[in-house]
Amino acid sequence: MIEISNLGKYFGSSKILHDITLKIEQNEIFAIVGHSGAGKSTLLRCINGLEKYNEGELKVFGKEISKMSEDELRYLRKDIGMIFQHFSLLEQKNVYQNVALPMQLWGYKKSEIDEKTEELLTLVGLIHKKNSYPKALSGGEKQRVAIARALTLNPKILLSDEATSALDPKTTLSILELLKTINKTLGITVVLVTHEMSVVKNAAKRALLLEHGEIIGFGDIESLFLKPDEKMRKFLGEEDILPNYGVNIRLYFPSTISDKAIVTAMARELDTDFNIVWGRLEKLGEKVVGSLVINISETQIELVKEYLKTKPEVIWEEL
Numbered sequence: 001m002i003e004i005s006n007l008g009k010y011f012g013s014s015k016i017l018h019d020i021t022l023k024i025e026q027n028e029i030f031a032i033v034g035h036s037g038a039g040k041s042t043l044l045r046c047i048n049g050l051e052k053y054n055e056g057e058l059k060v061f062g063k064e065i066s067k068m069s070e071d072e073l074r075y076l077r078k079d080i081g082m083i084f085q086h087f088s089l090l091e092q093k094n095v096y097q098n099v100a101l102p103m104q105l106w107g108y109k110k111s112e113i114d115e116k117t118e119e120l121l122t123l124v125g126l127i128h129k130k131n132s133y134p135k136a137l138s139g140g141e142k143q144r145v146a147i148a149r150a151l152t153l154n155p156k157i158l159l160s161d162e163a164t165s166a167l168d169p170k171t172t173l174s175i176l177e178l179l180k181t182i183n184k185t186l187g188i189t190v191v192l193v194t195h196e197m198s199v200v201k202n203a204a205k206r207a208l209l210l211e212h213g214e215i216i217g218f219g220d221i222e223s224l225f226l227k228p229d230e231k232m233r234k235f236l237g238e239e240d241i242l243p244n245y246g247v248n249i250r251l252y253f254p255s256t257i258s259d260k261a262i263v264t265a266m267a268r269e270l271d272t273d274f275n276i277v278w279g280r281l282e283k284l285g286e287k288v289v290g291s292l293v294i295n296i297s298e299t300q301i302e303l304v305k306e307y308l309k310t311k312p313e314v315i316w317e318e319l
């Protein structure tokens with residue numbers, strides 16, 4: 001649905017995006033994650049043709065964006081809705097008028113506009129506020145109006161640029177639920193740009209990690225978070241403080257076994273104790289994954305390794 005290969009982008013003489021290659025599939029929720037200034041918004045704006053790129057290819061619905069005329073781009077943007085951190089609602093217009101606006105600009109009939117506006121305001125749970133003005137709405141409600149407005153022209157893709165960054169955690173969750181519902185029931189592909197890992201873990205199936213305009217991680221959420229490589233750990237701000245005696249082993253529990261007491265079973269079966277250095281369980285969408293670092297005395301290590309070999313579902317490494 002979105003195919004990017006070896007994309008490069010400059011602002012003046014500074015290179016902002018380096019060699020970006022990725023494919024976003026139809027109907028998925030894909031996250032682009034990175035710290036401020038990483039180039040996330042720029043990449044998103046390349047996807048809907050608001051920003052030009054200097055190298056590589058970018059195809060949406062099989063068509064190269066850089067080869068499109070302004071008119072073709074206008075039609076492309078009809079198929080790509082977008083929402084932003086600060087909602088971008090018109091303060092002088094009420095909720096109904098804000099949602100109706102794109103359809104008015106495209107010359108839809110009044111009856112069509114009324115029907116679609118009612119339908120979308122019902123979907124986002126704000127039909128009772130249709131005569132309210134933005135200043136009378138909470139942040140979460142404003143974002144719901146912006147989402148309804150982004151869906152009026154029946155887009156196939158929804159781009160979300162930090163849409164939850166100005167919201168409190170509870171409201172963030174409710175907006176993510178709405179985006180998931182839209183993805184599922186309307187079959188809309190969602191590209192989420194965010195700097196919040198909690199958003200990625202909650203909503204996305206796959207993610208791209210961007211740092212200084214370069215891809216430093218790419219893949220499905222479970223493998224990115226279950227066994228993060230060194231770059232990813234640094235990105236997440238995780239640094240292990242490990243005992244300098246014995247042997248440290250990190251165990252990874254995929255979602256299929258994260259709730260089972262592997263370590264206590266191992267301690268019981270081997271009739272020994274381990275020091276637990278640290279551990280965590282994380283919720284990725286509906287799944288739970290975990291990792292645990294244990295410290296084992298030199299005399300026990302062979303025994304433990306033999307035991308772990310009999311448990312192929314547990315991934316582990318010596319640190």
Ligand SMILES: Nc1ncnc2c1ncn2[C@@H]1O[C@H](COP(=O)(O)OP(=O)(O)OP(=O)(O)O)[C@@H](O)[C@H]1O
Nearest residue numbers: 011012016034035036037038039040041042043195
């Ligand atoms: N129009 C522009 N002209 C020149 N430089 C720009 C322009 N837009 C963005 N940049 C630069 O490009 C880099 C990437 O910016 P971008 O807005 O894409 O980052 P971002 O990852 O979205 O950051 P944030 O999380 O703060 O929104 C930054 O260094 C920024 O200063």
Ligand SMILES: [Mg+2]
Nearest residue numbers: 040041042161
């Ligand atoms: Mg940005």
